[in-house]
Structure formats: structure tokens, C-alpha cells
Amino acid sequence: MGGELSLFPEGFAFLRTMVREFKDSGFDVVAPLHKKFQRLASLIDTEVKIVRGSLLEMLHFDPDAALLIGPEPKLAELTEWFEKKGIRVLGSDGKAVRLSGDKWATYLRLKAEVRLPNTWRKPPNIEKAVAKPVRGVGSTGVKFFNGKRSGKTIFQEFINGTHASCCLMVTDHVTPLSLNEQEVFVCGREFRYSGSRIPLELNSHLSRECESLASKSAKLLGVRGLCGVDMVIRKTPYFIEMNPRITTSFVGLTRVIRENLAEMLIKGMLEGIEVKRPTLKGHAVIRIYTLRKSGGLEWNLLDELKEIRALVTPPVPFGRGRVSRMVLTGSGKKSTNAQKEIKDALERISGLLGVGVDAFSRY
Secondary structure, three states, X not given: OOOOHHHHHHHHHHHHHHHHHXXXXXXXXXXXXXXXXXXXXXXXXXXXXXXXXXXXXXXXXXXXXXXXXXXXXXXXXXXXXHHHOOOEEOXXXXXXXXXXXXXXXXXXXXXXXXOOOOEEOOOOOOOOEEEEEXXXXXXXXXXXXXXXXXXXXXXXXXXXXXXXXXXXXXXXXXXXXXXXXXXXEEEOOEEEEEEEEEOOOOOHHHHHHHHHHHHHHHHHXXXXXXXXXXXXXXXXXXXXXXXXXXXXXXXXXXXXXXXXXXXXXXXXXXXXXXXXXXXXXXXXXXXXXXXXXXXXXXXHHHHHHOOOOOEEEEEEXXXXXXXXXXXEEEXXXXXXXXXXXXXXXXXXXXXXXXXXXXXXXXX
């Protein structure tokens, strides 16, 4: 994940989730894991071959295809590297990744076709504007503008509404998989993504409008494979961002669909079979928690922690302050059941780490 260590918990959650999906479908899987996190290898299926060296080592296994995970700038480089090696990428090509990763270029491509917030390259003279890094990842660096500009930035009109996303499977056809409610907090001036709830229940007309906006955006930006569109819904949806890769919501999605995401990818991208819309059963909740505790994760607890079904990524430390972040997901017939699974897991994790539940925050 390069220098984006704070994004590792979500990246590892993607890795664990998709490794399981491919293994459940009967595929042999080779997965890279940075040496800094090799102790987490025990959390991945024991039959999976873990590569701890360079990407070149993966080529020794003669892979048929690759599913790539990473923040957009790095993802574009990885995609183009695999393309040059002649390995089929189960996702967007390098050009589409670069376009989607550039917020200004995305705006220029979509502005005449879909509904977006008003967007500028220079600070606008309006009461409430949101500043975003042109090539930022997720909510990192997104904040209310206070008159001080830093780096390459775009500015958008603030749309006050429901933060949402749409998971898609894109081949020659676009198949909406789920609508999700995003849990986004504003801390001071900064926006922070802290999880999702699946599904987002809207009236049928508004649901179709959200899915139409997401599908049209995906076609215009040329993305492929599993991807997600962020939006804000007021009376109608506004496009916010394209993620040309799997997103955190996919982690929860696997809890509520009967179909297998890996099989969807193979059928859609390698076999040319149109993917049908999956059936959702129940509710899923994904939560990202932060623990501010010196010393970070006690690795001897890993065996006990991995027995907690809701824990997807254990509290992994990063940065000088040894702040740890973890990813939990719960599911059940109702949203309250899913939230209870997370609550019970959080209490158990707190007990193992010797801290109170209130030591964990959502942002």
C-alpha cells in the first residue's frame, strides 16, 4: 500500500475477503503480503501461497489473472505492470484507473452527463465549500475549506444529504450489486469515512435513480470489474467519486449475498457471461475503529483474535503515535442483529487487549 499505511486495515480486509471468495470457488490463490505485516499471514487461508518478496516472485506461479488492491495512484502503476507482463487484470485498465483517480479529470468527463456538485479548480466565493486533493484516496484530505490551500486541490459545493455508495460489477454490462449507506463523520473540518450499512433502503424510484447514476458513471469512465460509486443523496443523487476497485462495502456485501464475488469476476471478465443481479438476504454493517494506545497490537493475541468472526482486520498499529485501526463486520436478519455482532466482538477484543470499550473511537 506504499506510504498509505493508514489505509492498510481496509486493504487487508479486502485481501482476506477476496482470498476467501476465490478459495471457496476452488481457485488456487497467490497473495503478496508486505514484510511489515507478515505476522498477519496466519489470518489468511492456510492453503494460500503467501509471497513476502517482490511482485516478480508471483510470476513464478504462472498466474492466469490478477485482482489488484491498492489506492488509485499505486493501483494504476500495478495495473500497467501486470498488463505489460501479459497477465489479465480482473478490473479496470491503467487508463481508466488514472482517469478515475484524478478528481478534476473525472469531473470534466462527467459534468455534461451526470449530476455532480458544482466544482472548481480555484477557491469559490461561496459560504461552504469542500476542498479535496485532486488525487486523494477515499476521505483522506477531504475537508471544509477555510481559506488556506495546500497542494493540488479541487473545490466542490457542499451537498448536505445521505452519504451513500453503489457496488457494481462492470463488464460489457453494468450490474448493480447493492446500495449502501456510508457512515461519514465530520471532525473539525475533516470528513472521515468510518463504515457502511447494507442495504440502504430507499423507495424504488430513488433506488433506480441512484443505480442509474452509478451505472452511467462507470460506463463513461471506462471502469471494469468490481467497483464502487460514492454519492450523496438529497432529493436526488449526486455523483461524488468513482472507486475503480473493490471498496470497504464489498467486505460486508459478502455477508448478505448468496452468490460468490470471485465467480462473478471470472464469469463476467474471462468467460464473457452476463452477471445477474445477486439476491441480498439480511443486513450487514461494517465499522472501522481507531485505538490510541502505545505499543500497538500484542501479536501473541493473534490466535485468539482470529477466532472472532466479526474481526476482519485486527488493530494494526501505524505511525509514530502507534495508533491502531481495525475493521469489524456483522450481519443478521435485521440491522440491529448486525450491530449486536459488532458490539459483542468489540467487547471481547477490548477484554483481550486490556482496555475499555470506550478506548475505541469511530474516527
